[in-house]
Amino acid sequence: xxxxxxxxxxxxxxxxxxxxxxxxxxxxLSNIQWYKQRPGGHPVFLIQLVKSGEVKKQKRxxxxxxxxxKNSSLHITATQTTDVGxxxxxxxxxxxxxxxxxxxxxxxxxxx
Amino acid sequence: xxxxxxxxxxxxxKEGQNVTLSxxxxxxxxxxxxxxxxxxxxxxxxxxxxxxxxFQKGDIAEGYSVSREKKESFPLTxxxxxxxxTAFYLCASSHLLDRTTEAFFGQGTRLTxx
Numbered sequence: 001x002x003x004x005x006x007x008x009x010x011x012x013x014x015x016x017x018x019x020x021x022x023x024x025x026x027x028x029l030s031n032i033q034w035y036k037q038r039p040g041g042h043p044v045f046l047i048q049l050v051k052s053g054e055v056k057k058q059k060r061x062x063x064x065x066x067x068x069x070k071n072s073s074l075h076i077t078a079t080q081t082t083d084v085g086x087x088x089x090x091x092x093x094x095x096x097x098x099x100x101x102x103x104x105x106x107x108x109x110x111x112x
Numbered sequence: 113x114x115x116x117x118x119x120x121x122x123x124x125x126k127e128g129q130n131v132t133l134s135x136x137x138x139x140x141x142x143x144x145x146x147x148x149x150x151x152x153x154x155x156x157x158x159x160x161x162x163x164x165x166x167f168q169k170g171d172i173a174e175g176y177s178v179s180r181e182k183k184e185s186f187p188l189t190x191x192x193x194x195x196x197x198t199a200f201y202l203c204a205s206s207h208l209l210d211r212t213t214e215a216f217f218g219q220g221t222r223l224t225x226x
Contacts, residue, residue, distance in 0.1 A: 033214065042219055042220050043204075043215075044217070045216070048214065088154065090215075092213060100145070100157075101157075105154045
């Protein structure tokens with residue numbers, strides 16, 4: 001079945017450093033989404049990428065969808081303590097009823 | 113306000129008892145989902161539904177049951193057959209995948225079985 005892996009699993013950074021998480025799917029994705037889950041909270045939608053090679057920016061966050069539509073990345077420039085949380089990528093499965101597979105997540109800790 | 117509501121936020125049950133978690137949405141979404149999250153883990157799909165009176169098993173459906181009698185509601189029952197039910201349960205809803213697929217999550221229910 002489809003698998004969506006993220007690396008790294010954990011990342012500790014000093015405040016102000018950059019951070020990147022990578023998402024890799026075993027199958028081609030029609031689109032990919034990114035979510036952020038604060039400690040003790042629920043996942044919140046950040047963005048969706050649809051086109052091959054697409055790059056989108058949200059302030060200090062840059063999202064990229066790979067050319068083959070099997071991988072994606074989230075890069076945060078100059079991390080802040082408010083960036084703390086777990087970042088998940090998610091992609092739809094194919095065939096019959098469609099459902100979303102979430103990646104394993106990357107937990108980001110920012111040291112002030 | 114539009115949104116998705118889960119209740120209760122915390123739930124304690126004795127081993128061997130069935131328990132039902134509530135999920136209600138007023139976003140007019142067709143699709144609804146239940147996920148389980150264990151500490152330090154990702155989200156695993158339990159059940160999902162795209163239309164009233166129809167639902168499909170996810171990856172870890174054993175020991176769980178659902179119903180979708182109304183578009184707005186998708187309750188999850190954790191049965192005594194679930195061997196390790198203590199977890200954080202998240203309900204979500206979205207439009208179907210031929211439209212925007214952003215999923216909206218409820219606040220979650222933390223279930224502890226003692």
